[in-house]
Amino acid sequence: MNPLTIFASRFVAGERPQDAIRAGERLHAKGIKATFDKLGEDVLDAAAAKRATEASMELLKLIPKGIERNVSIKMSSMGQGISRDLCLENVSGILDCAKAVGGFVRLDMEGSRLTEDTIGIFHELRKRYDNVGLVLQAMLHRTADDVKEAVRRGDRIRLCKGAYREPASVALQDMAEIRAAFTACAHRLLDKGSYPAIATHDESLVKGTIDYARAQKIAASRFEFQMLYGLRRGRWEELVGAGYNVRIYVPFGTHWIPYFYRRLRERKENIAFVLRNLFR
Numbered sequence: 001m002n003p004l005t006i007f008a009s010r011f012v013a014g015e016r017p018q019d020a021i022r023a024g025e026r027l028h029a030k031g032i033k034a035t036f037d038k039l040g041e042d043v044l045d046a047a048a049a050k051r052a053t054e055a056s057m058e059l060l061k062l063i064p065k066g067i068e069r070n071v072s073i074k075m076s077s078m079g080q081g082i083s084r085d086l087c088l089e090n091v092s093g094i095l096d097c098a099k100a101v102g103g104f105v106r107l108d109m110e111g112s113r114l115t116e117d118t119i120g121i122f123h124e125l126r127k128r129y130d131n132v133g134l135v136l137q138a139m140l141h142r143t144a145d146d147v148k149e150a151v152r153r154g155d156r157i158r159l160c161k162g163a164y165r166e167p168a169s170v171a172l173q174d175m176a177e178i179r180a181a182f183t184a185c186a187h188r189l190l191d192k193g194s195y196p197a198i199a200t201h202d203e204s205l206v207k208g209t210i211d212y213a214r215a216q217k218i219a220a221s222r223f224e225f226q227m228l229y230g231l232r233r234g235r236w237e238e239l240v241g242a243g244y245n246v247r248i249y250v251p252f253g254t255h256w257i258p259y260f261y262r263r264l265r266e267r268k269e270n271i272a273f274v275l276r277n278l279f280r
């Protein structure tokens, strides 16, 4: 049996773009939006970075009319680790393609060794494009300042906790502190941000966002919730039913191991799911 079927099918929509698009169509039928991610990261070969770039461009063109053409990319798969110029050229190509089809591109945030560079490239791209957004990770000490700057600049931000293991010199380690930092950043983005995405499965943060938006009279149309494919499916529909925008991150492709590993590390129930299927 294909290993994807055994291990990762809960978290990854399939190996081919068509698999992800089918998942996107199923979500669309329920009023849920999607952002599609061709899995891949840490590419150190220029030809492979070019192939990853072309795959994202193809994907943008494949998404049928009627479904938002929204993709998420990891710049480390577009040559970020080779040279800044190569990465800028590749990502600009994707943004041109997105612009031509009315699409939007979100730059995922990776480990902290890339944060400064990722934000720098994003600012460079923003001089020429308005169809690009960034991810900021609440656990990083620097993020409160990055959020302030993003609000000042009118950048579109997805706020998440941060999925990478980071040292205490760079990031908060305690979950209560990470939640508090997330909440402070989310409030700032909700108050003055440009259509922020609140990306979490953490019910205390989802509920906190709803309560804050209600108290501040922030319309549900001014932000969206984002969750990952395969996690808390029931909650997606509840939120849509209550009038909130919800977008699901739909990953696909053959390079699923690092993504899958991060999901397992986050939550022991995810490991139990895999073990149950392995012994079935």
Ligand SMILES: Cc1cc2nc3c(=O)[nH]c(=O)nc-3n(C[C@H](O)[C@H](O)[C@H](O)COP(=O)(O)OP(=O)(O)OC[C@H]3O[C@@H](n4cnc5c(N)ncnc54)[C@H](O)[C@@H]3O)c2cc1C
Pocket: 107, 108, 109, 110, 135, 137, 160, 161, 162, 163, 164, 199, 200, 201, 202, 203, 226, 227, 228, 231, 232, 248, 249, 266, 267
């Ligand atoms: C759309 C999206 C995009 C992301 N993009 C990035 C990115 O670019 N860079 C990055 O570093 N990270 C990214 N992440 C990952 C993120 O940083 C976290 O690692 C991940 O979301 C886990 O944190 P959490 O806040 O969702 O909840 P967790 O800290 O995993 O869980 C906290 C609590 O939430 C509840 N919960 C969690 N999962 C479930 C479940 N399946 N069912 C019921 N309750 C549950 C439980 O109460 C749990 O105790 C993204 C996440 C999302 C949702």
